[in-house]
Amino acid sequence: MKKILDLTLSLLIIALLASQALAKQSDSNSDNTAQQKNPQSQWTGKKVAFLGDSMTQKRDSAIRVYWEYLADIMGLEPFVYGISGNQWDGIYRQAQKLKQERGTNIDAILIFAGTNDYNHNIPLGNFYNETAKETNFNGTMVTRKYRTLIEDDSTFCGRINKVMAFLKSNYPDQQIVIMTPIHRGFASFNERNVQPEESFSNDLGLYIDNYVKTLKEAASVWAVPLIDLYSTSGLYPMLDSNIKYFSNAETDRLHPNSAGNFRLAKTIQYQLQALPADLMEK
Numbered sequence: 001m002k003k004i005l006d007l008t009l010s011l012l013i014i015a016l017l018a019s020q021a022l023a024k025q026s027d028s029n030s031d032n033t034a035q036q037k038n039p040q041s042q043w044t045g046k047k048v049a050f051l052g053d054s055m056t057q058k059r060d061s062a063i064r065v066y067w068e069y070l071a072d073i074m075g076l077e078p079f080v081y082g083i084s085g086n087q088w089d090g091i092y093r094q095a096q097k098l099k100q101e102r103g104t105n106i107d108a109i110l111i112f113a114g115t116n117d118y119n120h121n122i123p124l125g126n127f128y129n130e131t132a133k134e135t136n137f138n139g140t141m142v143t144r145k146y147r148t149l150i151e152d153d154s155t156f157c158g159r160i161n162k163v164m165a166f167l168k169s170n171y172p173d174q175q176i177v178i179m180t181p182i183h184r185g186f187a188s189f190n191e192r193n194v195q196p197e198e199s200f201s202n203d204l205g206l207y208i209d210n211y212v213k214t215l216k217e218a219a220s221v222w223a224v225p226l227i228d229l230y231s232t233s234g235l236y237p238m239l240d241s242n243i244k245y246f247s248n249a250e251t252d253r254l255h256p257n258s259a260g261n262f263r264l265a266k267t268i269q270y271q272l273q274a275l276p277a278d279l280m281e282k
């Protein structure tokens with residue numbers, strides 16, 4: 001009988017110790033989650049507009065989009081204008097809608113687009129037209145090369161210029177950020193909407209990274225920060241090891257699922273933490 005009692009007491013002590021260890025681990029996990037979701041930063045409480053395509057539009061109630069995670073993690077207030085299928089000419093219409101609805105009552109604008117311009121074979125074009133013009137140099141009139149920005153919808157550069165000219169004119173005091181597309185995997189949505197993976201060029205012989213490079217140049221042209229999700233998100237849908245971050249292994253390696261969107265959000269979060277949310281002296 002004494003051996004049975006001793007064994008029972010030992011089991012109770014082990015169970016108690018295990019319970020205490022689990023409780024400590026649970027408290028630690030709760031603390032980590034709270035710390036991750038509620039960091040105070042310059043972005044807490046800021047009103048942020050998100051312009052873009054299907055990567056930004058809320059597509060499915062079961063899938064959380066990156067800006068939803070950013071709202072939770074950073075405490076920012078999202079205003080979402082993304083529309084599935086939009087190219088950079090559509091971003092211009094989204095920017096106009098933002099101005100109509102909110103005026104200048106916004107703190108920052110993030111643009112996540114370009115993958116559909118690639119898929120729809122939009123020529124890259126150029127940011128500038130170049131001519132010759134006279135100017136005064138040290139009291140002497142000289143003729144030099146002179147460039148002007150091209151703003152039109154026929155080329156990728158022209159579309160970007162048109163959007164950025166509008167935003168820079170109407171939101172000179174707001175933080176404007178360009179984000180590059182992520183890598184593209186195969187997608188088949190119906191028999192008339194089948195999109196090859198990025199290993200294939202488009203009809204113009206251009207790859208998705210040609211459009212990414214153009215967006216990087218655009219950030220320099222327009223003096224705005226760039227978040228290079230193509231390079232830094234870690235999402236690479238051509239490999240099966242990354243399928244857990246995308247919607248469907250067979251039919252949609254283009255759109256991230258909730259796990260992929262969380263990874264996007266974390267990448268964007270740390271980039272935003274390096275940028276000011278307020279650009280005016282107070």
